[in-house]
Amino acid sequence: MRTHTGEKPYTFGQCGKSYSEKRSLDIHMRIHTGEKPFTCDQCGCGRSYMRSEHLNRHMRTHTGEKPYTCGQCGKSYSEKISLEIHMRVHTGEKPYACDQCGKSFSGKRNLKFHIRVHTGEKPFTCDQCGRSFATKAHLGRHMTIHTGEKPHNHLKRHQTVHTGEKPYKCSHCDKRFGLSECLKQHERIHTGEKPYMCSHCDKRFSQSANLKQHERIHTGEKPYMCSQCDKRFSGSQCLKRHERIHTGEKPFTCDQCGKSFAEKGKILRHMRSHTGEKPFTCDQCGKSFTEKGNFVKHMRSHTGERPYTCDQCGNSFTSKEILKVHMSPQRRETVHL
Secondary structure (H helix, E strand, O other): OHHHHOOOOEEOOOOOOEEOOHHHHHHHHHHHHOOOOEEOOOOOOOOEEOOHHHHHHHHHHHHOOOOEEOOOOOOEEOOHHHHHHHHHHHHOOOOEEOOOOOOEEOOHHHHHHHHHHHHOOOOEEOOOOOOEEOOHHHHHHHHHHHHOOOOHHHHHHHHHHHHOOOOEEOOOOOOEEOOHHHHHHHHHHHHOOOOEEOOOOOOEEOOHHHHHHHHHHHHOOOOEEOOOOOOEEOOHHHHHHHHHHHHOOOOEEOOOOOOEEOOHHHHHHHHHHHHOOOOEEOOOOOOEEOOHHHHHHHHHHHHOOOOEEOOOOOOEEOOHHHHHHHHOHHHHHHHHO
16 A cells, blocks of 8 residues: 555664665665675675675576577577667667757767766776776776687677678668667768767877777877787787788779778779779869879879978979989989089
8 A cells, every 4th residue: 555655664864765565675775785685696606785686697607597588689698678779779869969969869878978088087997007098897898908819799790791691771771780889880871970080180080990080180199009029009900910021911802803902992993993983083183093192192282282392403393203203313413414
C-alpha cells in the first residue's frame, strides 16, 4: 500500500533519506558504512559489492553471459541498460542534449564526455609524459604509444573486414558501417559539425584524431619513432608511410597495369592516367588537370604569384622546380659565361 500512499517510515539519521521498506534502508546504509557483503568467488578476483544484483552483473564478466539481445541486429549485452542504449542506434533517439550547442546524444555518458569539448576539462593524465585527455578511453589509446600494445578494438575493427558486417546505417545517404564510431564520424560530412577545437589557434575538426595530430604542429610533439633510422613523426600513418622507404613495401597495386605504390594517394593519382579523369579545373580558362599540384602551379599564370625566391639574386618563380633549375651550378656557369 505504501506504493500508493507514498509513506516512507524508514529514515536514516545521518542523511535524512527515507524509504518505504526496511530492506531498502539497509541497502542504503551500506553507502555510509562501506559494507560490501556480496563477494565474487572466482579465483583471483574477490571483488565485493553492496547489492546482490551488482554481483550478478559482475559475474557475467567471468561467464561471458549476455542475456539481453537486440531484436533488430542480434547483438547481445550483459546488462539491460546497455541494450537500451544500443537500441537508440536503430531508433535514432537522442534524449540527452547539450545546453551549450544543442547537440543530442543517445547516452548520458556521451553527453558528459561531449561537455568537456566546451569546458576543456581533461581529467585523465598520462603518468609517462604528463599529457591529459578528456576520457579514460582516449588515455588508454594514448598509453599504447608508450607500451607498444595493440588494443582489442583494433582487432574488432579489423574483423569486420572479413565478416562484412555493417549494422550501422547513415540516415542521410544509406551508407553502412561496421562500427558505430565510424558512422558518427561519417555523419559529420553531412552535418558539417566540427566539435573538436584546437586550444592554440581555434581551428576546428570533425574528428578527435585530426585535432590531436594538428595540435602537434603547435607542441612539436612527435611520439612515433622509426625503428630503422630513429626519425620521428607526429602521426602513426606518417610513420607507416615512412617505414615503407626502408622495407620497400608497395601495398597499393593498380588493377589495370600492375604497377605498385607505397601510398594510397599515389595510386589514386596514377589511376587517372587510365581513366583520363582531370578533376581540377581552372575557372579562368577552363583548363583541367589530373593533379592538384599542377593545378595550383597553373593558377599562378593567372594570379602572377611567384612564391619561390632565389636568395642569391632575388628573382622569383612560380614553382620550386624552376627555382631549382635556376639555382643549379650549370645554370650559374652559363650565366657567368
